[in-house]
Amino acid sequence: MKIRVYYEDTDAGGIVYHTNYIKYCERARSELFFQQDLEPNDGELSGFVVKHIDANFIGRAVLGDMLQVTTELFQRKKASLILKQSIFKDKEQIFEMKITLVFVRLGKPSKIPEKMYEILGS
Amino acid sequence: MKIRVYYEDTDAGGIVYHTNYIKYCERARSELFFQQDLEPNDGELSGFVVKHIDANFIGRAVLGDMLQVTTELFQRKKASLILKQSIFKDKEQIFEMKITLVFVRLGKPSKIPEKMYEILGS
């Protein structure tokens, strides 16, 4: 998934504001669902909740850069999963994070439907 | 209402990103309700919807500035109202907008409850 850096993404330091890399990763996760005309849930009262983020800020992006976000399954548990997401600027990696998502249904952690794994590409 | 300018509010131009002044005004409107332990609505299926904005960008704010937002009732109609909101940096006015808000209940424009006017201070 490609993402362009606009003014709104930068800060007075002239580079992309640090939390925006984490937002770009969320866009990439959601886009996997939208591409299949789905929403990132399994019906209205279910969905993924962010539990943990471990993020390395490796490089920097500036206004006008075209970035690429990759997403891969890193670990699979019953009611949660860990994704590894990376951001590249041309071929240089500038960001990497592992994000733990818990699947919640009716407010409770719940078994992740198999189709979720299919959508997430593994 | 006082608002501090943080990194997230600025852009690569070194100043506050233009739409953020409009966000500051929304904070000020909501704060009028929060100050009274209310939400900006009259029960769950009602609330104000932004219909029109006429905004003048007069000056500029930078990282660390402490701004002040003022809100006054400009015009009063049955199901809508116009607020005039201004932003000051010290005593210099840097932004002004007139915003038209429609009161919606169950999805339809609806008479604005009198207590809304009391909260909005007039």
Add this chain to the structure above:
Amino acid sequence: MKIRVYYEDTDAGGIVYHTNYIKYCERARSELFFQQDLEPNDGELSGFVVKHIDANFIGRAVLGDMLQVTTELFQRKKASLILKQSIFKDKEQIFEMKITLVFVRLGKPSKIPEKMYEILGS
């Protein structure tokens, strides 16, 4: 220019937060420059400054919507111009604004270079 609505764009009302339509329009303006490997300025000490916005919020967009932003020149002056930008969801128009941009060089309003008009498509 097409823009997808992600979680970050929505608010607790379940729809796109009002100022984000104005951000989408900024993305569309910048993209006209980025598409030609340019930045939205004419050298480092020049660029457009937002002076005035007149915006009509006509409809609403929700999570996952694919929106389209159009930009056309509405009025042309010496040191400023007015653009008319519209946002469509499928064929329904949901937003329209006229935005006045002043061209600034070395901190002063300055004649807009002809190539700016070419980039803006007119």
Add this chain to the structure above:
Amino acid sequence: MKIRVYYEDTDAGGIVYHTNYIKYCERARSELFFQQDLEPNDGELSGFVVKHIDANFIGRAVLGDMLQVTTELFQRKKASLILKQSIFKDKEQIFEMKITLVFVRLGKPSKIPEKMYEILGS
């Protein structure tokens, strides 16, 4: 430092969008400097760069909540430091992160001035 949750902070899930807790922590760090009429750097060509974030999302905040952010020094190295920042809603902790900041001067990691530690409160 107290932070109010406004519409802009929430998403269509009805709660605060996950990356905004990380933004709140940045506000709290900057505020430590602004309170002393300083900027979060040691002159124009220096400042802190975010290197790593390890964040636990424990609870949730909603529109109108008043949150409190605490910041303490967790580890001290020559050119970098780790802060532990927590967010509380009333007395319940809803977020915690450890953030590694590198002090950069003229583009290079550089010894952190002692006064930085004084400002950060330790």
